[in-house]
């Protein structure tokens with residue numbers, strides 16, 4: 075194998091590059107990314123960077139010298155626009171065509187948008203460093219913030235904006251924040267925490283529109299007719315896999331790039347990170363994870379499998395792990411925490427905001443959640459196998 | 466081998482402990498990484514390297 079191309083210059087793409095070099099690949103490595111910055115990390119964006127606690131460069135994933143040591147052709151600020159899996163060519167926005175022997179797709183997600191409002195100044199999404207810095211500047215200028223969507227990201231943004239002393243309203247169609255991700259019981263505790271910090275919660279409500287004046291947002295309207303005055307609106311209603319550039323490539327696409335259990339999508343083509351959808355061998359169904367640890371772990375496996383070839387390839391069967399930081403709470407999950415599971419506290423005390431809970435479906439433990447209990451959660455994590463079932 | 470950790474970056478994921486339990490632990494209060502052995506025997510290098518590679522916050526640096 076002489077030339078490997080990585081598309082997507084972030085957590086998964088960079089880990090793939092690291093892995094390829096560590097495992098002895100000495101051929102040509104080209105990394106294509108449509109952002110201008112050297113690879114940086116996303117979790118700090120909605121936390122330390124938005125809060126202003128970190129200078130933006132602290133979110134860099136590697137020192138410049140470590141990037142140089144990987145000896146790559148870096149094509150930053152350059153979008154991949156097409157893929158031909160027959161001739162093994164990636165097309166770039168500037169017209170260049172990159173032939174490859176191996177390809178790793180790590181293009182992540184793009185934020186979903188509402189069908190209205192995004193043409194107004196003051197209405198934001200948050201996925202990139204540039205978007206974070208723009209939003210931060212706006213937050214510092216505008217006291218009334220409405221966050222639409224109370225998943226992990228929206229809840230974090232609400233917490234960070236409160237930390238900046240702003241007037242914050244958090245809106246979601248679900249009955250509680252993060253209910254879809256961690257169920258309504260823990261979601262209720264998250265809601266209590268936001269209320270304790272004086273965030274106004276409008277749960278179970280649809281946003282029906284936005285109003286503006288002179289091209290700038292002034293309010294968000296809800297389905298009960300209420301009107302929330304706003305200087306800044308953040309839309310955090312989820313993301314979609316960035317696979318638009320793969321249309322017509324012949325790759326199987328669905329909710330992401332559809333891979334086999336070894337992360338392979340076509341001969342010589344692998345995917346990793348938020349964009350990759352694969353049949354989890356232990357869970358017994360297709361999954362796609364939007365978690366930082368997965369980007370690293372999956373890229374290590376995908377890059378290893380690309381080098382070893384299909385005969386030696388290993389299936390990818392991780393125990394999922396995610397976290398969120400809001401106010402003084404560090405909430406971590408491992409395995410699966412479906413909203414229909416029975417939740418049982420096994421350690422600590424929810425009132426004291428320090429506990430571990432197990433998620434059970436049909437009496438089988440499928441996941442665990444720790445609230446300010448990283449160490450205790452880890453003990454339970456090592457008892458989970460890939461499908462979350464107790465060993 | 467020398468190990469450097471950046472506590473300010475650590476997110477308490479515990480991946481390092483799963484990879485090299487002789488070398489890393491986590492603080493009870495906040496899950497932040499604790500270095501049990503800043504200069505571990507050479508035999509643990511593969512595990513320590515693996516821990517550094519898998520740390521989602523890139524908070525571990527291994528100087529060989």
Ligand SMILES: Cc1cc2nc3c(=O)[nH]c(=O)nc-3n(C[C@H](O)[C@H](O)[C@H](O)COP(=O)(O)OP(=O)(O)OC[C@H]3O[C@@H](n4cnc5c(N)ncnc54)[C@H](O)[C@@H]3O)c2cc1C
Nearest residue numbers: 082084085086107108116117154181182347348365366369
């Ligand atoms: C604000 C924020 C906070 C988060 N916080 C947490 C957290 O606390 N805990 C947690 O577990 N996870 C968190 N996550 C999720 C975590 O950051 C992701 O799982 C991780 O970034 C996925 O990495 P990736 O490399 O797969 O994709 P991405 O990080 O999305 O990177 C994909 C890259 O590919 C580029 N790209 C896309 N299309 C093209 C193209 N056609 N050509 C060239 N380049 C392209 C994109 O611009 C991007 O740079 C957070 C995410 C965000 C956005």
Ligand code: SF4
Nearest residue numbers: 475476478479481520
């Ligand atoms: S793996 Fe990294 S982030 Fe997790 S506890 Fe260890 S040092 Fe901290």
